[in-house]
Amino acid sequence: MPTPSSQDSFLDTNLAAAFPILQQKIYQKSLIYLDNAATTQKPIQVIQALQQYYEQYNANIHRAAHTLSSIATRNVEDTRAMIQQWINAATTEEIIFTQGTTAAINLVAQTYAKQQLNAGDEILISLLEHHANIVPWQMLAQEKGVVLKVIPVKTDGTLDMDAFDQLLTAKTKMVALVHISSTLGIINPIEQIIQKAHARHAVVLIDGAQSIAHMPIDVQQWDVDFFVFSAHKAYGPTGLGILYGKKQYLEMMPPYQGGGGMVAHVTTHQSKYQPLPYKLEAGTPPIASICAFQEAIRFIQTIGYTKIQKIEHALLVYAQELLQKIPAITLYGTTDVKKKIGIIALNVQGMHHLDVGLLLDARGIAVRTGLLCTQPLIDYWQVDGMVRISLAVYNTFQDIAITVQALKNIIQKHGT
Amino acid sequence: MAHDIALTDILQRRQKIMDAFQFLGEDQQAKLEYLMDLGEALPSLTAAQRSEENKISGCMSKVWLVHREEKGVLILAGDSNTVITKGLLSLLIQLYTHQKPKIIIDHDFSWLQTIGLYQIIGAQRANGFAHMINRCKMVALRYYKQKV
Numbered sequence: 001m002p003t004p005s006s007q008d009s010f011l012d013t014n015l016a017a018a019f020p021i022l023q024q025k026i027y028q029k030s031l032i033y034l035d036n037a038a039t040t041q042k043p044i045q046v047i048q049a050l051q052q053y054y055e056q057y058n059a060n061i062h063r064a065a066h067t068l069s070s071i072a073t074r075n076v077e078d079t080r081a082m083i084q085q086w087i088n089a090a091t092t093e094e095i096i097f098t099q100g101t102t103a104a105i106n107l108v109a110q111t112y113a114k115q116q117l118n119a120g121d122e123i124l125i126s127l128l129e130h131h132a133n134i135v136p137w138q139m140l141a142q143e144k145g146v147v148l149k150v151i152p153v154k155t156d157g158t159l160d161m162d163a164f165d166q167l168l169t170a171k172t173k174m175v176a177l178v179h180i181s182s183t184l185g186i187i188n189p190i191e192q193i194i195q196k197a198h199a200r201h202a203v204v205l206i207d208g209a210q211s212i213a214h215m216p217i218d219v220q221q222w223d224v225d226f227f228v229f230s231a232h233k234a235y236g237p238t239g240l241g242i243l244y245g246k247k248q249y250l251e252m253m254p255p256y257q258g259g260g261g262m263v264a265h266v267t268t269h270q271s272k273y274q275p276l277p278y279k280l281e282a283g284t285p286p287i288a289s290i291c292a293f294q295e296a297i298r299f300i301q302t303i304g305y306t307k308i309q310k311i312e313h314a315l316l317v318y319a320q321e322l323l324q325k326i327p328a329i330t331l332y333g334t335t336d337v338k339k340k341i342g343i344i345a346l347n348v349q350g351m352h353h354l355d356v357g358l359l360l361d362a363r364g365i366a367v368r369t370g371l372l373c374t375q376p377l378i379d380y381w382q383v384d385g386m387v388r389i390s391l392a393v394y395n396t397f398q399d400i401a402i403t404v405q406a407l408k409n410i411i412q413k414h415g416t
Numbered sequence: 417m418a419h420d421i422a423l424t425d426i427l428q429r430r431q432k433i434m435d436a437f438q439f440l441g442e443d444q445q446a447k448l449e450y451l452m453d454l455g456e457a458l459p460s461l462t463a464a465q466r467s468e469e470n471k472i473s474g475c476m477s478k479v480w481l482v483h484r485e486e487k488g489v490l491i492l493a494g495d496s497n498t499v500i501t502k503g504l505l506s507l508l509i510q511l512y513t514h515q516k517p518k519i520i521i522d523h524d525f526s527w528l529q530t531i532g533l534y535q536i537i538g539a540q541r542a543n544g545f546a547h548m549i550n551r552c553k554m555v556a557l558r559y560y561k562q563k564v
């Protein structure tokens with residue numbers, strides 16, 4: 001199988017070399033990791049930073065007078081400042097550490113939305129949402145009598161913008177939308193959506209779980225009100241998520257969880273809260289993960305989004321071209337590479353997605369199968385699951401070629 | 417006497433399965449393909465047989481088991497929407513069909529650990545497989561109780 005590598009100099013870089021986990025064999029076969037939308041692997045710098053934290057400056061933050069605590073505290077605040085610049089937030093107060101995307105969305109739903117929305121107000125989500133951006137709003141709808149409305153998709157999986165225009169009314173108080181679909185890789189036109197929502201005075205939350213590792217984020221340019229993502233999907237450690245919120249909205253949010261670190265003054269009856277961002281960060285955060293996340297950001301910035309997008313785009317084009325030539329394979333959603341990132345959802349005719357996943361696994365190839373935490377979207381195609389290939393910057397043309405060949409063999413042996 | 421013959425029989429069937437997996441050795445792909453070949457060879461049930469009543473819950477895939485008794489032995493058939501699970505069912509049926517209920521009830525399944533089956537199917541499916549074994553044993557127990 002010819003690979004288009006020769007003409008592209010950027011493909012010379014062997015990024016996978018920095019990822020120890022990718023060097024191993026699974027069932028005597030070299031691991032090919034194509035489940036990056038679920039979580040990315042971690043480069044050695046991130047792993048070393050975690051170890052360094054525990055070896056050299058493990059201490060609780062914002063509390064003690066001792067040296068270790070002040071090193072840890074400074075490191076945590078350095079990460080906050082790095083993230084602020086990375087996504088172009090106006091101030092560090094606008095960067096809140098959470099446990100993940102899910103926790104960040106729940107935080108906004110249970111504080112901001114719960115306080116600001118009333119019965120009859122409407123929240124707009126879309127059919128492309130991950131369960132993490134559906135269930136918190138359903139819970140709020142049940143609790144407060146707000147109404148959840150869903151923007152449908154067109155047959156190619158892209159958002160139906162005409163329907164959006166109709167659904168967006170004076171009743172819409174909040175739009176909570178995924179930036180990039182975790183199942184189809186489709187990039188939503190969020191700038192346009194934010195503009196239109198703001199014209200109606202609706203507040204917009206964007207779920208950036210799938211965009212942060214793959215394209216530059218500029219919260220100020222987009223004028224987004226809330227932007228959330230998980231460190232573990234951007235080469236960083238697990239257990240850490242980021243909630244960006246415009247200061248005016250974060251100020252309005254009542255504290256969600258009470259505890260240490262978020263209070264300025266406590267008597268047994270009353271507490272005075274810390275200012276932002278600490279007001280929203282009760283208890284001990286995942287300090288090691290926060291410190292090590294700096295290295296993940298540095299990893300992304302060193303390569304640069306321009307090159308990341310170039311590499312992943314080339315891989316996507318190559319993969320889709322090969323897959324489209326296989327008659328037994330159905331691809332879901334648009335294959336227009338200008339509208340998507342390196343996520344491909346497929347099924348093999350006459351085969352169950354779970355069987356395909358297991359047969360790939362036995363060949364050392366890791367993919368995700370099933371409902372992909374986006375059941376409403378999977379239901380739309382009237383299937384009971386899909387096989388998802390999702391790329392990261394360390395994947396190679398060879399990974400794709402081997403995977404496509406494996407799929408061909410599987411189809412030949414087990415397909416109908 | 418008859419009981420001893422039946423016991424020998426199930427142990428022989430067990431040995432056959434163990435030999436097959438032993439032969440495949442450490443080759444994960446070959447083991448999985450073998451299981452899937454078994455699944456593809458297992459006849460499907462009719463749509464009517466794939467009923468809610470015959471469904472085994474607790475599995476990741478949809479699984480159905482049908483059974484009847486003939487001359488003191490249990491006759492089993494099954495189906496699933498995934499080939500891998502059909503393969504697992506096929507193993508169970510290989511062992512249990514045309515066996516006396518008591519033999520099925522008494523059979524200890526811990527030997528499955530030794531053939532590396534759980535590495536092939538993963539922890540979640542191993543859990544589902546346990547549900548299938550349980551269903552077989554429950555069915556056997558029901559027939560057994562009717563007898564005594």
Ligand SMILES: Cc1ncc(COP(=O)(O)O)c(C=O)c1O
Pocket residue numbers: 037038099100101102103130132133178180181182207209210230241373
């Ligand atoms: C689009 C999207 N939103 C939310 C999430 C949830 O992220 P986490 O599990 O890190 O909270 C995911 C992860 O799969 C995702 O892809």
